[in-house]
Amino acid sequence: MQLHVLPPKYAWLRREPGPRMLVEALKLYGVLEAKGTADNPQIMEWAKEVAKAPGLGWIGSWYDKDSIPWCGLFVGVVAARAGKPIRSKLLSARDWLNWGSPVIGAPVLGDVLVFARGSGGHVGLYVAEDRDAYHVLGGNQGDAVSIDRVSKDRFLGARNHYATAQPDNCRRIQMGADGPLSMNEA
Template sequence: MTHVLSAREQKLLRHLQIDSSVFQIRSQLPLGTGTVTLTRLTELGLLETGPGRHGEAGWRLSENGWRCMYGKPKSELGAEGAPHYPLKVWSWPPTPDTMRCSSFVNFCVEKSGRAGTGSSLARSWLGWGKDAGDWVPGCIVVLTRGQPPKGHVGFFAGRDGDRVLLLGGNQGDAVNISSFEVSRVIGRRIARP
């Protein structure tokens, strides 16, 4: 079963990526980081334990921690001269359905100050907000992809004949604007006022 990381777990992993070569002791971790969080992430294999400052127990990101955050190990991040890390995944283990498209939409919606679905499934957006009724710029568009519960989700960026343009994640393993057949659209959603 896939574990989607809580906000507290995400905060800890973001903190640990800053200086990932050293084991950070409890006093160096974000306020509110408790034993339950550390134990859960260690048991999932996302954190490694080892001696920190003054010989105290410490924690750092494991290779799986990097995969959980970015879908790839640390050694592959920034390859080919990429100036920034790819989009965060925030689930473990990552599966094709949890890798990025819904995570990207959740990230954007939450950055706008609204609550997302909290789900890594694209079709979870079918129950979010309200029906857009038409092609509203920036509305959330949900597409079919194989059999349910699979799907794809992104933001409406335009039309090109019988195709819809979506800004989304996991489109060619990147965040970009891609074209899809309009016949695949199963929902257009906007936030409730």
């Protein structure tokens, strides 16, 4: 599988040995939602993949268009590929607040971040932060798997799931505040 090129300021992420969810998410960087009425077969396969988990069979038939918000699906497929359990409501971004364990203190590299988005939400993985925003690796950000700055004002909580111990490289990453803030991940 050819890896999509990360922006230069995030190229260091390719050298990170973990956490496993981050490593799996980076493999999907650059996947795009199809234009118009077409559907990206790769995103559609993610729905079939997570539908194999116990209690999630409904996702394979319900998720039939990549125009359906897919940030939760992205985090779900990344979690599954990393050997983590996934929840029955994984398509609901805010339901990720019930997954794994709550992060006590500040989020760190690879944590699952949940944000408010109107009455709904958005979910992705922490890769860095600046004074005003988290830098989030997520799906359905500008109709792609990308890294966007999401305002800390929208932050609802962070979660993680480690069977043994958190990897040593999980840490806070401070970066510059260059680039626009994401206003609507859909």
